[in-house]
Amino acid sequence: MKKLIAGNWKMNGGINDAKTLIANIINTLSTDDSQIQTRSDILICPPFLHIPAVRHSLHSNPHIALGAQDCSIYEDGAHTGDISAAMLKDSGCSHVIIGHSERRQNNSETDDLIARKARLALDKDLMPIICVGETAQERESGEAENIVTRQIRACVPELGTFEEITIAYEPVWAIGTGKIPTPDDVTTMHSLIRRLLKEKTARPERVRILYGGSLKPDNAKILLALPNVDGGLIGGASLKAKDFLAIAAAA
Numbered sequence: 001m002k003k004l005i006a007g008n009w010k011m012n013g014g015i016n017d018a019k020t021l022i023a024n025i026i027n028t029l030s031t032d033d034s035q036i037q038t039r040s041d042i043l044i045c046p047p048f049l050h051i052p053a054v055r056h057s058l059h060s061n062p063h064i065a066l067g068a069q070d071c072s073i074y075e076d077g078a079h080t081g082d083i084s085a086a087m088l089k090d091s092g093c094s095h096v097i098i099g100h101s102e103r104r105q106n107n108s109e110t111d112d113l114i115a116r117k118a119r120l121a122l123d124k125d126l127m128p129i130i131c132v133g134e135t136a137q138e139r140e141s142g143e144a145e146n147i148v149t150r151q152i153r154a155c156v157p158e159l160g161t162f163e164e165i166t167i168a169y170e171p172v173w174a175i176g177t178g179k180i181p182t183p184d185d186v187t188t189m190h191s192l193i194r195r196l197l198k199e200k201t202a203r204p205e206r207v208r209i210l211y212g213g214s215l216k217p218d219n220a221k222i223l224l225a226l227p228n229v230d231g232g233l234i235g236g237a238s239l240k241a242k243d244f245l246a247i248a249a250a251a
């Protein structure tokens, strides 16, 4: 399985910043001789409003996939301010991040709501990237594995034979902090997730399990080479083309 290197741009920059960043990524890839694109899949998740501009730029590069950072739990109708999974599909997205810890914390998203969004995304033919991960307090109290077990059981829908999802294990305390878990802790968590996925799909080996949280060019080689780590979800470092592609090259 090729690794997936996904950039989560979060709520950063204006439209011109988005255009410059995607142009830099495309230009760097076009002169790259390490063949990043043939060795890994690349996904960019801009803010909703920047999706059309990034899509326009990507016409010159069909190898980079486009995703969103969230979608509505509703299919359509009177839901002021929401963006539906169908609208994302219509705007050229193939992926959508669901249940990022910033949405769990800042927008009170629950496991149940996340499961509903993931099901809706699947029904609209979008690949959900379902985020799980423990807080610092949960890790310190020895609860990390129990928390992630609960999240996988509650947030991942039952999958039909041909349905596929992606999981991102992102310890909350590692996001944007420069702190990362030990390689042993990442290995333990990713193999736990792989085992739990057997409860949801007949093909758990087909699910990519990404690592996310302070993934940088200098730690990517170690983290992305661990067993059951099938790529990365990258926040801060995805805002610089050079750093983002250095992580992709390390994969």
Ligand code: PGA
Binding pocket: 008, 170, 174, 175, 176, 177, 212, 213, 214, 215, 233, 234, 235, 236, 237
């Ligand atoms: P970070 O964010 O790389 O800035 O730690 C990761 C994420 O939130 O997906």
